[in-house]
Amino acid sequence: MRYLLASTMLALAVPAAADHHELPDQAEFAATHAEALSGAINHPSRAEDRARDEFRNPAETLALFRVEPDMKVGEYAPGGGWYTRVLGHYLGGEGQLVGLYFDPTSGPFNAESQQGIRAGAAGFPAEAAEFTGLPAENFSAMTLDAIPEGEAGTLDRVLVIRMMHNMMRWNNADSELKKMRELLKPGGMLGIVQHRAPDDAAADYANGSKGYLRQDDVVGYVEALGFELVGSSEVNANPNDPANWEGGVWAMPPSLGGDDEMDARTRDLGESDRMTLLFRKRP
Template sequence: MMRYLLATAALAFAVPAAADNHELPSAEAFAATHAEAMSGAINHPSRADDRARDQYRHPAETLAFFRVAPDMKVGEYAPGGGWYTRVLGHYLGGEGKLVGLYFDPASGPFNDETQQGIRAGATGFAAKTAESTGLPAANFSAFTLDAVPEGEAGTFDRVVVIRMLHNMMRWNNADSEIKAMRGLLKPGGMLGIVQHRAPAEATAEYADGSKGYLRQDDVVGYIEALGFEFVGSSEVNANPADSADYPEGVWEMPPSLRTKRDDLKDKGESDRMTLLFRKRD
């Protein structure tokens, strides 16, 4: 997988500090248009325990950069603990639709028990999200990417992949998973990625996903090679205080603090790239 990643990285264009496609409204204009809906989502009482991380994860600014509107059908890849799920659930809770996209259980190094757990997570997503948001379970659905229900292909406006691409690289399933997500998107639909960022000068060995970090140019070239057009990048989730060179990787940074280093406790969360891609015809 990483040999393919590094080979395709040579195809990547230089990544600007921030860029918007001229066919799209600016992220700032988009945010202003949907400010009321986003404020309601961000400030909902069900997010009381989540809100402390907003200063590091910038959900409002990130979703504005991804041009996620409240009436869209949005897939969230690997919903996990539900931090972004709660934001999206309330933001899309009126006219929109949130769908949990669970990875293909047979695509990675998962034993039978783990595979069953992945399928159970998809089955229980709607009920779990309804419980954590207070919204109707009918607002939500989910499926694994090896079992896409009939009629779902080509119906999604956006798919978001939040801090998961490194795992896909480690599990050697990034190709198949990204291609499956591409199949779900409408023509011109967009893929938004937030990912821990390695320095441009980091070695390929360090930035292969095993430490949680990837190089930005590598990611852009890789996603382009899988049938996407690069729309732009944002520095909204950047953190210059993260040197991204830790022996045990990103998990030494907050909130994991695996090695309990005192010098990292107040550094915020990892430095992150925020990238937007459009599905090519």
């Protein structure tokens, strides 16, 4: 099984064979960019976000993904601003953050939802500027059905944070990942953090509808779309999460979507068990 890589919590990254390409050593990478990562993570705009850092590990995650401060990075489905604030400040000097929004014509989106997705993309630079206190010119956005001319092949990284399950349950993962691949430079990389189901979880539980996916399924699916797995980490793992909640991942913090009895059981468990995977775009 692929994620026997989980055998040690101390192994933050496990590179896989990847043609003739070599990833920079993660520890050296983290040390090189420690000041920039620390500055972004400890920025005052993140004061309310820091309570989640112990579960989401942004410094270690971005180091695994080898995100450099001068890169052009796509954040898929930016939401409430948690990762936008980290990335905005980390890339705020020489780099650029691009919000990547769903293709409104894919998935179960009615006309009103489609309009909302397009409005979200149009408003992302101003919203990100409000989130971060940085100039709106530092940010751009697009919906994946309308990639602007000249943008294909320009992104160094695309990050998909806790969103694979939605693509799977909406049946648009194939088209969305193909568009992300189109946006990446040759050799560009895709970083995925995703709620993880147990190996033996039933298919109808681990199909995205409960928020959890099996790691082998994710790896096989992404690789079939023109990527190769080049790194894996247990930094966002949580052995306290059995990942078998009847109501799905939303029983876990921070959602706490159960009744009072369920919330009492899950409140102190931390966030969900998560896989953290790095893929490179194949030629």
